[in-house]
Amino acid sequence: MARPEAKLKELKPADLKHQVGARRDLVVTVNRRSENRLIAYGDEYLYEKLPIGTRVIYAPPPLDELPDPDQAIRYALLRPENADPLFAQLNPNMRVTIAIDDISLPLPQMRRPDIRERILNQVVQTLADYGVDDVHLIVATALHRRMTEAEIRRMVGEKVFKQFWPDRLYNFDGENKSELVMLGKTDHNEDVWLSRRTAESDLVIYVNINLVPMDGGHKSVAVGLAPYQSLRHHHNAATLRDSHSYMDPTRSGMHRSTNRMGRIVNEHLRVFTVESAVNTRMFGPTLDFLHKNEDRFTDWDRTRLKGFRWALGNMTNDFRRQVMYNYSSPYGMTGVWAGETEAVHQKALARVFQQYAVPVKGQSDILILGVPFICPYNVNSIMNPVLVQCTGLGYLFNMYRGKPLVREGGTVILCHPLRDEFHPEHHPSYIEFFHRCLAETTEATELEKQFEEEFARNPTYIHMYRYGHAYHGVHPFYMWYWGEPARQHVGRVIAAGCEEPEVAARLGWDAADTLDQAIAMATSELGRSATITYLHLPPIVIADVE
Amino acid sequence: MSVSGSKPSRNGRGKPAPGAAFYDLDGTLADLNLVHAALFILTNLGEWHRRISSIATLAASAPRLYLAERKDRRLLNQVLFECLKGVSVDRLVELGQEYCDRVLIKHLYPSAIELVEANRKIGLEPILVTGSPDFIVAPLCRQLEIRDFAANRLIVSHARATGRLAQPVMAADEKAQWCVSFATQHNLDLRRCWGYADSYYDLPFLIALGHPVAVNPDRKLRAAATSRQWPILRFDKSTDDESDDRSGAAILELSGRSADGAS
Numbered sequence: 115m116a117r118p119e120a121k122l123k124e125l126k127p128a129d130l131k132h133q134v135g136a137r138r139d140l141v142v143t144v145n146r147r148s149e150n151r152l153i154a155y156g157d158e159y160l161y162e163k164l165p166i167g168t169r170v171i172y173a174p175p176p177l178d179e180l181p182d183p184d185q186a187i188r189y190a191l192l193r194p195e196n197a198d199p200l201f202a203q204l205n206p207n208m209r210v211t212i213a214i215d216d217i218s219l220p221l222p223q224m225r226r227p228d229i230r231e232r233i234l235n236q237v238v239q240t241l242a243d244y245g246v247d248d249v250h251l252i253v254a255t256a257l258h259r260r261m262t263e264a265e266i267r268r269m270v271g272e273k274v275f276k277q278f279w280p281d282r283l284y285n286f287d288g289e290n291k292s293e294l295v296m297l298g299k300t301d302h303n304e305d306v307w308l309s310r311r312t313a314e315s316d317l318v319i320y321v322n323i324n325l326v327p328m329d330g331g332h333k334s335v336a337v338g339l340a341p342y343q344s345l346r347h348h349h350n351a352a353t354l355r356d357s358h359s360y361m362d363p364t365r366s367g368m369h370r371s372t373n374r375m376g377r378i379v380n381e382h383l384r385v386f387t388v389e390s391a392v393n394t395r396m397f398g399p400t401l402d403f404l405h406k407n408e409d410r411f412t413d414w415d416r417t418r419l420k421g422f423r424w425a426l427g428n429m430t431n432d433f434r435r436q437v438m439y440n441y442s443s444p445y446g447m448t449g450v451w452a453g454e455t456e457a458v459h460q461k462a463l464a465r466v467f468q469q470y471a472v473p474v475k476g477q478s479d480i481l482i483l484g485v486p487f488i489c490p491y492n493v494n495s496i497m498n499p500v501l502v503q504c505t506g507l508g509y510l511f512n513m514y515r516g517k518p519l520v521r522e523g524g525t526v527i528l529c530h531p532l533r534d535e536f537h538p539e540h541h542p543s544y545i546e547f548f549h550r551c552l553a554e555t556t557e558a559t560e561l562e563k564q565f566e567e568e569f570a571r572n573p574t575y576i577h578m579y580r581y582g583h584a585y586h587g588v589h590p591f592y593m594w595y596w597g598e599p600a601r602q603h604v605g606r607v608i609a610a611g612c613e614e615p616e617v618a619a620r621l622g623w624d625a626a627d628t629l630d631q632a633i634a635m636a637t638s639e640l641g642r643s644a645t646i647t648y649l650h651l652p653p654i655v656i657a658d659v660e
Numbered sequence: 661m662s663v664s665g666s667k668p669s670r671n672g673r674g675k676p677a678p679g680a681a682f683y684d685l686d687g688t689l690a691d692l693n694l695v696h697a698a699l700f701i702l703t704n705l706g707e708w709h710r711r712i713s714s715i716a717t718l719a720a721s722a723p724r725l726y727l728a729e730r731k732d733r734r735l736l737n738q739v740l741f742e743c744l745k746g747v748s749v750d751r752l753v754e755l756g757q758e759y760c761d762r763v764l765i766k767h768l769y770p771s772a773i774e775l776v777e778a779n780r781k782i783g784l785e786p787i788l789v790t791g792s793p794d795f796i797v798a799p800l801c802r803q804l805e806i807r808d809f810a811a812n813r814l815i816v817s818h819a820r821a822t823g824r825l826a827q828p829v830m831a832a833d834e835k836a837q838w839c840v841s842f843a844t845q846h847n848l849d850l851r852r853c854w855g856y857a858d859s860y861y862d863l864p865f866l867i868a869l870g871h872p873v874a875v876n877p878d879r880k881l882r883a884a885a886t887s888r889q890w891p892i893l894r895f896d897k898s899t900d901d902e903s904d905d906r907s908g909a910a911i912l913e914l915s916g917r918s919a920d921g922a923s
Contacts, residue, residue: 535889542891546871549889573778574854574873574891581771582894 139407140472140655144168149408151648152419153629154484155529155611156497157434158426159404161419162629168646169478171519172407173655176393177469179446183229186450187236190388194453195461200237200319200386206245208316211309212237213254213286213339217261217269218490220325220392225442229390231271233321233450237388238274250311251283254320254338257345257579257586258491259540260285265494288341288586289576296343297382300374304347308379309339315383320455322389324462326470326654328360328512330389331459332376333369340375342570342588348372349592351558357599359512361656363463380455388452389462392445393469394653405653438487439494467515470656474519477659479644480636481520482610482629483510485530486652491585491593496537499617500544500590502530507597507607510649516659519647523605525636529629531613539583543575547590548620556622558598566591606639608632678783679852681776682839684865685790685797687858688875689772690764691897695725697796698740700759705747718743733831733861737791737812738824745823749816756795764800769895772875776804784854787842789835789865810838835865856893860884 144151144164151170153160164170180186191200204210214230217223234251241249251274253261266283267275275283286309287293295310312318312335320338324330337345347353348371356367363369379385397404401422403415411419426434449465451458487497489505497505506528511518520526536545551565566588569575575587600607601622608625609618610632615625626632637644649655686693702714724739744752776786788809790797797811812830814821828834843850855869860880866872874885875893885892 538886538889538892545889545891571782573775573782574871574893576778577771577775578891578893581896582892584891 139410140172140174141474142170142172142407142409144170149411151408151650152404153482153529153648153650154486154652156485156531157431157438157487158531159423160484160529160611160629161423164482164648165633165646168482168648169474170407170648170650171472171474171655171657172650173394173405173653174469174472175405176395176446176653177448177465179393179395179448180450183232183447183450184236186447187233187388190450190452191236191240194386195451195457196454197386197452200240200452201244203317203384203386204241204244204246206247208246209248209314210241210246210250210317210319211312211315212249212251212319212321213312213335214251214270214321215323215329215334215338216253216255216258216285217265217493218258219323219329220443220445221488221490221493222396222439223268223442223493224392224445226268227271228269229323229392229445229447229450230269230321231274232447233388233390234270234274237319237321238277249278249282250315251278252309252311252339253283253285254334255286255288256338256340257288257342257589257592259579259583259585260287262583286339287580289580294341294343298378300371300378302347302371302374304371304375305343306336306375306378307341307344308335312339313383317384317386319386319388322387324389324391324466326361327363327463327466327656328366328369330387330462331363331369331373332379332455333372334387334455335383335385336372336375336379342586344375345592346566346570346588347375349595351562351595351598354595354598355602357512359514359518359599360508360596361512362515365515376455385455386452387455387458388450389458390450391448391462391465391469393448394655395446396443396653398444435487435496467656470654471515471658472655474647474657474659477517477519477521477524478647479521479524479640480527480633480646481511481518481524481604482527482633482646482648483529484651485510485528491589492537492540495540496535497530498536498541498544498548499532499534499621500548500593501541502528502532503621504593504596506530507600508593509596510651511597511600511604513649513651513655514657514659518600518603519649519657519659520604522603525606525608525640526600526604527608527610527626527629527632527636528623529610531611532609532617532625534614534617539578540585541590542578542584543569543572543587544585544590544593547594552594552620558595558601561591561594606636608635679785679854680787680843680846680848681779681784681854681856682787682789682865682869683776683855684835684857684859684862684875685788685792685800688856688895689769689776689788690767691769691895692764692767694737694740694792696763697759697792698743700763701747701752701755702743704755704758705751714743733791733859734829734834737829737831741793741812741814741821741825742823744814744821747821749819749821752793752795752814752821756793757799759796760799760803764796765803769897772895773804776806779854789830789838791829791831808842810835810842832861833864835862836868839865839868857881866890 150161150163293310294307295313297306320334322330322334348368353367358365360366451461485502485506489501492501570588572587578584579586607623609623610626610629612618612625618625705711786806790811794811794813797809801809813826815824815826851870853869854871855866856873856875858875873891873893874881
C-alpha cells in the first residue's frame with residue numbers, strides 16, 4: 115500500500131505581491147481626456163464615453179497562482195485545519211461520499227485540468243490506497259439542473275469519470291424522496307434535510323471552488339446536497355432582504371441560516387472540507403485587454419478590441435453564445451485548504467477577499483453595471499430576463515462589503531439587451547414565472563405566497579428537473595428573491611440598451627435605448643450633480659465601501 | 661361521433677373544475693405508434709391465410725401510408741385502418757384488450773405514468789386524446805383509471821368493421837376542438853389545463869391548452885416549442901430507472917393500479 119510522504123515541506127502561499135491598499139489605479143475618475151470604457155452587454159461589449167467625474171472601479175490584478183497546485187493539494191490533505199490528515203481518517207470498511215461543486219462554478223468554465231479534477235485525483239487515490247471501496251461522488255446541484263455526462267467528464271477528468279460514472283458518480287436529486295433524510299431542526303426551527311447517501315456515510319468530503327466569498331463554508335453541504343424542504347428556509351424574501359451583502363457572510367441572513375444548518379450537519383456527520391480559491395485571471399493572452407484600465411490601452415490593445423467587437427457584432431446570436439460558452443478561463447489556483455469546515459472557510463475567505471477587495475470611499479447616486487453573458491445558472495444555456503435580474507440586482511449589486519456602492523433610493527443602470535428568450539429545456543418554469551407570475555406582481559412576498567408552492571410541487575417541472583436538465587420549478591422564485599435587497603435599497607432600475615422595453619417593464623424597470631439615454635434619465639431625476647460609479651467587471655471585484 | 665368518454669361532470673356552472681391534463685398516447689406516453697397496433701391486430705386475426713393477406717395489404721399500402729403521414733395525420737389514420745375491413749367487432753375488442761395487456765402496457769414510459777399520477781394528485785385529471793382506436797384505448801384507460809378519453813372509432817356494419825373511421829377523425833385540429841368542447845361540457849378552464857404531445861400534427865391541440873408541453877418532440881414540433889417557449893420533456897425508457905426490466909404490472913404499480921384495473 116502506498117504511504118503518503120512522510121516528510122513534506124510546508125508550502126508557502128504564492129508570493130503575494132498585490133496587497134489590498136497597495137494596488138494603484140483600481141479606482142479612477144473619468145476626466146476630459148479619458149478613454150471610452152468597456153462595459154459588458156450580454157454576449158457583447160459596449161465601448162462608451164462615460165460622463166466626466168464618473169468613478170470607475172477595476173478588479174485587482176490576478177494574485178500569483180500556486181507554483182505547484184498538485185503539491186499544494188497534497189499538503190492540504192496531509193496538514194488539514196483542525197482535523198486529522200485525510201489518510202488518518204480512513205479505514206477499508208467505511209462508506210465515503212465525495213460531493214463536488216457543480217457547473218455554476220467557476221465562471222466562465224476553467225481550462226482543464228479543472229481544480230476539482232486535481233483535488234479528486236488525489237482524494238480518490240488516497241481512498242484507494244487505504245482500501246476504501248465504498249465511494250460515491252455526488253455533484254452537489256441542489257435545485258440546479260443536472261449536469262450532462264460531457265460536462266461532468268470535463269469537470270472531474272477522465273480518470274475519475276471512467277472509474278465512477280455512472281453508478282458511483284451522479285447528480286444529486288432533490289426530488290428523490292427515498293434518497294433524502296431529515297437530520298434535525300435548527301434552533302430557528304429550520305428543517306435540515308440531506309441526501310441519504312451522504313447522511314449515511316462515515317466520511318463526507320466536499321470539494322469546492324471559491325469563486326466569490328458567498329461560496330463555500332457550510333453552504334457547500336447544507337445547500338448543495340439539500341432539497342426544497344431545507345432551501346426554503348433561507349432562499350426566501352425575508353431572509354434574503356436581511357443580507358447586506360451576500361458577499362459578506364458575516365452580514366448575510368442567508369449565510370447565518372446555512373451556518374445553523376451546516377452545524378447540524380456537522381453534528382451528525384464527519385465532514386472533511388476541501389476549499390480552493392482562484393485568481394482574477396479570467397481572460398488569457400488574446401483577451402487580456404479586458405482586464406485593463408482603458409486609459410492604459412496600447413495600440414495593440416485597441417486593435418484587438420476593435421477586432422473582438424467586430425467579430426462579436428457580426429456573429430449570429432446563437433453562434434456568438436456558442437463561442438462565448440466554449441471559452442475557458444486560465445484561472446490560477448491561489449490557495450487550497452482542507453479540514454474542518456469553518457476553519458477551512460476562514461482561510462479561503464481571507465484569500466478570496468485578498469484577491470477581490472478594493473477600498474472605495476463613499477456611495478454614489480447612480481451605479482452602472484454591465485451584465486455579462488454568463489451567470490451561475492445559464493452555463494451552456496440562455497441568459498433569460500429573470501437571470502439578468504438575478505445577475506444585475508442579485509450578484510453585481512451585492513459586490514460590496516460595508517455599504518452598497520449606490521446610495522439608498524439611488525439608481526442602478528444595468529446594461530443588457532434584455533431579450534425575451536428562454537431555454538425551454540433548462541428553464542421551463544422561468545417561462546411561466548415570467549409570463550404569468552410577474553404579469554400579476556413583482557412583489558417578492560406576494561410571489562412567494564401566491565405561486566411558490568405551486569411551482570415547487572409542479573409534476574412536469576419536477577420531472578424535467580429529475581430526468582431532464584431543467585432547473586427546479588421553484589428556481590425562478592429564488593432568482594427573484596435574490597434581487598430583493600437591491601429592490602429594497604434602490605429607487606429605480608434602468609435597463610440600458612434594452613431591445614424589448616416590455617421585458618424591462620415586466621421586471622418593473624425602465625428601459626433606455628442607449629447608456630447615454632439611461633444616464634440622462636437618471637440624472638434628470640437625481641440632478642446633474644448626481645455622482646456616478648461604474649463597477650468595471652468582469653473580472654470580479656468587491657468594493658469595500660467606507 | 662368518434663369519441664368516447666364519460667358524461668359531463670356535475671360541477672356547477674360557473675365553478676371551474678381544478679383542471680385537467682390532456683395526453684396524447686402514441687409517442688407521448690408510450691414508445692409505440694399506430695402501425696404497431698395495426699400490425700399486432702393483423703398478425704393475430706385468426707386463420708393464416710387471413711393474416712397473410714392482411715399483412716400483404718398493409719405492406720402494399722406502405723407507400724400510401726408514407727405519403728399520408730407526410731401530408732396529413734388524419735389521412736394516415738384512415739389509410740391504416742382500412743385494412744381492418746371485415747374484422748368482427750368482438751374480435752377487435754378482444755385483440756384490443758390483448759394488445760393493451762401484452763404490448764402497450766409494457767411500452768408505456770414509466771416516468772410518463774409517474775407524471776400522470778403526480779398530476780392527478782395535484783388535481784389535474786388525466787384525459788387521453790389520441791388517434792388510436794377506441795378498442796385499444798378503452799382497456800388502457802380502465803387499467804390506468806382514466807375516466808375520459810377521445811379516440812378514433814371504426815364504423816361498424818353488421819357487427820363487422822367497415823374499414824372507415826367515424827367522423828371527426830381524431831387528429832390535429834379535431835383534437836383541439838374536442839378539448840374545447842370537453843372543457844365547455846365539464847366547465848374546465850383550458851388556460852389552467854396541461855397538454856402533452858409529441859408530434860407537429862398535435863400543434864393545434866397543444867395551442868388550445870394553457871400549459872402545452874412537447875414530449876419527445878419531432879424536429880418540427882421541437883422548433884415550434886422552442887420558438888413558443890414551451891417546456892420540452894423527455895421520456896426515455898433507457899434512462900428511466902430500472903425501466904429495462906419493468907414489466908407491465910410493475911408499470912401499473914407505479915400508478916398505484918393493479919393489472920385488472922382495480923386501484
